[in-house]
Amino acid sequence: MTAPLRVLICEDQALVRAGYVTIFNAQPDMTVVGEAENGHEAVHEALRLRPDVVVMDIQMPLLDGIAATRRLAGPGAEHPMKVLVVTTFTVDGYVYEALRAGASGFLLKDTPPAGLVAGVRTVAAGESLLAPSVTRELIGRYAERLRPAPAADGGGPLAELTPREREVLRLVADGLSNAEIAAELVVAAETVKTHVSRILNKLDLRDRVQAVVLAHRTGLVPPAP
Incomplete structure (x- = not known):
């Protein structure tokens, strides 16, 4: 029997965090192994628990989600983790920085629960995941900055x-x-x-x-x- 995917939830809003926990724990192939309400906790818990996927919000206190993602999945990370960024923001700069920080996926918080669950499975499998609103044009503009x-x-x-x-x-x-x-x-x-x-x-x-x-x-x- 395949072990369930181990998910860490990093979200400063308690109600949203509780919703994620309920959604993921309801899946037969997933289990929430920890929670974090700020960026520092996110990094600490991720390094301690080594989850299969880290679900990361961008706007968090003490250390924002992009900085936390960079520490966990960026070029300097000894053992890069798979981070799925879930946010309310669609501003180009956030997408650019999330990708540059090493995020494996980017979804919006208005994504239906089924899409969120599918997103975690996709990232865990090593595939990329970008919200439909994060278009080819947007990725192209990001790439042009570094081309x-x-x-x-x-x-x-x-x-x-x-x-x-x-x-x-x-x-x-x-x-x-x-x-x-x-x-x-x-x-x-x-x-x-x-x-x-x-x-x-x-x-x-x-x-x-x-x-x-x-x-x-x-x-x-x-x-x-």
């Missing part, structure tokens, strides 16, 4: 990828799931999963969010008009 010289021809960071892997990466950046990519390329979903895994390993990327950003940064995906 080095384009190398869509296979040079630069993409040099180690095969033509098929670059094609899969482009489709990942377009927001397609593994099943949708499989249908597009007329291959098995398991084959796509293998390609994605190899892409992440070759490019030393943690998850699909980082892969999407890199695809934009290298010019593999053209800038949004």
Whole structure:
């Protein structure tokens, strides 16, 4: 029997936090292992409990959710964790900073419970998750801020990828799931999963969010008009 996903809830509003606990503990494959009401507690509890997924609010006292995410999943983290940011804010800067801090997903608080549950499962599985309102255009603008010289021809960071892997990466950046990519390329979903895994390993990327950003940064995906 597979062990349930261990979830840590980081949210300063007690009522919202209680709602998350009820939602996740009602799932047969999840269990809430801890709660935090400020950023310092979030970091402390995450390092102590080592959950599978940290559900993180952005606006919290003492230390905001982005700073807490950076400590848990950013470049300096010894063992990066999977952080799902859930917030009321859709301002570009928050999305940029959450992605830069190492978040694996970004959802809005008005996401229905089923979507929130699916989000935790998606992030736990190592896939990226972005709210529908966080569009390809928005990700593209974020990537443009960090973009080095384009190398869509296979040079630069993409040099180690095969033509098929670059094609899969482009489709990942377009927001397609593994099943949708499989249908597009007329291959098995398991084959796509293998390609994605190899892409992440070759490019030393943690998850699909980082892969999407890199695809934009290298010019593999053209800038949004």
